[in-house]
Amino acid sequence: MEFSNSYELLIELKNKNLLENKPKYWWPNFGTFEVVVGAVLTQNTRWENVEKALNQWKMENENWRVEDIASLDPVFLAEIIKPAGFYNQKSKRLIALSRNILRDFGDFESFKENVDREWLLAQKGIGFETADSILCYACGREIMVVDAYTRRLLKKHGYEFESYDEMREWCERGVEENWDKLDSIYENSLNLCFARFHGKIVEFMKK
Structure with a gap:
């Protein structure tokens, strides 16, 4: 080549x-909050492990919603996302990120329309690749x-x-x-x- x-x-x-x-946009469930969760969970692990964690939540819930995650206890969420590894750390970061989304944007749709890379990179545990994955696959940015x-x-x-x-x-x-x-x-x-x-x-x- x-x-x-x-x-x-x-x-x-x-x-x-x-x-x-594969899905049209390659990343499963393009344009949803699940992409944000997946982008955080995929850090330092294989995608197959991320899928296990994502599916554990969906066994009892219709989908991943920012409002739901923001209200969870970190220990409870950690148990759900355990297959993705570093679950205690990722649990705390997902809950903090969800709360910050609601605080600064009100809801996920507003977040999709208005978030920028600078805001994402200011969040604990969000690096360049994770931020760009969220922008591309959750927010539909170029x-x-x-x-x-x-x-x-x-x-x-x-x-x-x-x-x-x-x-x-x-x-x-x-x-x-x-x-x-x-x-x-x-x-x-x-x-x-x-x-x-x-x-x-x-x-x-x-x-």
């Missing part, structure tokens, strides 16, 4: 049908998530970056500069393109 920019990388990955039988899979793939092909943001900007730039060749493929949605691009990289590197 050879590429000189992120557009060429996207085309290479697009031809491999990596997201067959932002590319990059992670350890992205870094390994690009390094393998001779691309190394000094920071997370430098790598993210490289991934976004090639796509944006060639958007006229991609817009119809991705329904004129740059968010959809970035969401699937990230998903393609992860699925490719997991094989």
Whole structure:
């Protein structure tokens, strides 16, 4: 596989049908509070463990709601999310994050429309990748998530970056500069393109 920019990388990955039988935006339940929970839970663990934790809540509840999590006891939530590891820490952070969302935005819909990266990064336990995952997959923003899979793939092909943001900007730039060749493929949605691009990289590197 050879590429000189992120557009060429996207085309290479697009031809491999990596997201067959995956959700449209790759991350399950796009646009819901469950994405926020999943983005926190997936830190330092495998997605399969996150799914177990997410499903344990849904065995007795219809879905994840910010109002519900904000009112929980940390010990109770920790038991539910135990499969995801670091459950005591993640429990406290999810409850604090939920309460801050309600305090600063009122509800999840307002949060989706108005939150910015600076606010997310100011929350305890939220780093660049988690913040961008929330913005891309929960809020539908035009932002590319990059992670350890992205870094390994690009390094393998001779691309190394000094920071997370430098790598993210490289991934976004090639796509944006060639958007006229991609817009119809991705329904004129740059968010959809970035969401699937990230998903393609992860699925490719997991094989």
